[in-house]
Amino acid sequence: MKKKPIRTCCYCRKKMIKDELNRFVWADGEIQIDVGQKMQGRGAYCCVRKECTEGFLRQKKWGRIFRL
DSSP states (O other): OOOOOEEEOTTTOOEEEGGGEEEEEEETTEEEEOTTSOOSSOEEEEESSHHHHHHHHHOOOHHHHHTO
């Protein structure tokens, strides 16, 4: 059995299986959700919980998160 990758939510810092998180990437000067989790570029993961997603999208630390 293959081990599933673990990622950390950028907002609440909980560790979860990668498939249980939304992936966001910085593309064309804005944040885009990566539904297939295959887009190029540095990705940031966030819980699917409404509180985490809203908080993640409100923050202003994009340079730090996406290493711009």
